[in-house]
Amino acid sequence: MSEDIDGGVEPSAPAWAVFGDLMSVLLGAFVLILVSVVAVQLQLSTQLEEEVKQRQVETQRRETLEQALAGPLAAGRVTLVNGRIGISGSVLFALNSDQLQPEGREILKSLIEPLSAYLKTRNEILMVSGFTDDQLVREGNRRFADNWDLSAQRALTVTRALIDEGVASSSVFAAAFGSEQPVASNTDEEGRAKNRRVEITPIPRPSNEAGKPGEQ
Numbered sequence: 001m002s003e004d005i006d007g008g009v010e011p012s013a014p015a016w017a018v019f020g021d022l023m024s025v026l027l028g029a030f031v032l033i034l035v036s037v038v039a040v041q042l043q044l045s046t047q048l049e050e051e052v053k054q055r056q057v058e059t060q061r062r063e064t065l066e067q068a069l070a071g072p073l074a075a076g077r078v079t080l081v082n083g084r085i086g087i088s089g090s091v092l093f094a095l096n097s098d099q100l101q102p103e104g105r106e107i108l109k110s111l112i113e114p115l116s117a118y119l120k121t122r123n124e125i126l127m128v129s130g131f132t133d134d135q136l137v138r139e140g141n142r143r144f145a146d147n148w149d150l151s152a153q154r155a156l157t158v159t160r161a162l163i164d165e166g167v168a169s170s171s172v173f174a175a176a177f178g179s180e181q182p183v184a185s186n187t188d189e190e191g192r193a194k195n196r197r198v199e200i201t202p203i204p205r206p207s208n209e210a211g212k213p214g215e216q
């Protein structure tokens with residue numbers, strides 16, 4: 001009888017075994033958390049390194065461009081802000097015109113040598129951007145439909161002038177911004193004059209182009 005009773009009762013698991021299982025679960029959870037934290041830290045560290053490298057590359061690019069344009073910058077003929085070469089619209093063109101003035105053409109000529117030297121060492125192209133103030137194109141002017149048209153024609157004029165002076169046609173293109181992206185207030189003539197401008201900006205060459213730096 002006693003053997004039957006003893007055989008029907010399962011012995012309980014020792015306390016140390018339960019504790020061991022619990023510790024194994026906790027240790028596994030801790031390891032998973034630790035691995036996750038380390039992975040996140042590695043990802044953040046990699047992102048930070050990439051950002052630092054990008055900033056260093058951008059700083060070096062701007063310094064290289066500034067050195068190349070030392071002459072025109074020192075003469076006060078152009079400005080260089082955040083990698084954008086700025087030329088006053090009043091220097092390049094008469095009001096509501098897309099015809100280069102003599103002074104404007106001379107300024108563009110002074111940029112050819114430093115820009116060409118810069119492009120030979122970089123896999124970049126030049127974006128020539130035209131901008132206007134917010135005033136409507138003068139009534140009776142049939143050459144331009146609006147400020148978009150005016151800014152586009154001015155950008156094309158500068159682009160063609162650069163090509164005529166020796167910049168490879170594959171290394172420059174035109175863009176129009178109209179009265180968008182002003183750099184000053186349009187409430188007075190001084191501000192509007194600053195907004196009437198052309199900018200030349202080196203940008204990375206599209207990745208689908210097989211051209212090499214300085215390739216003609």
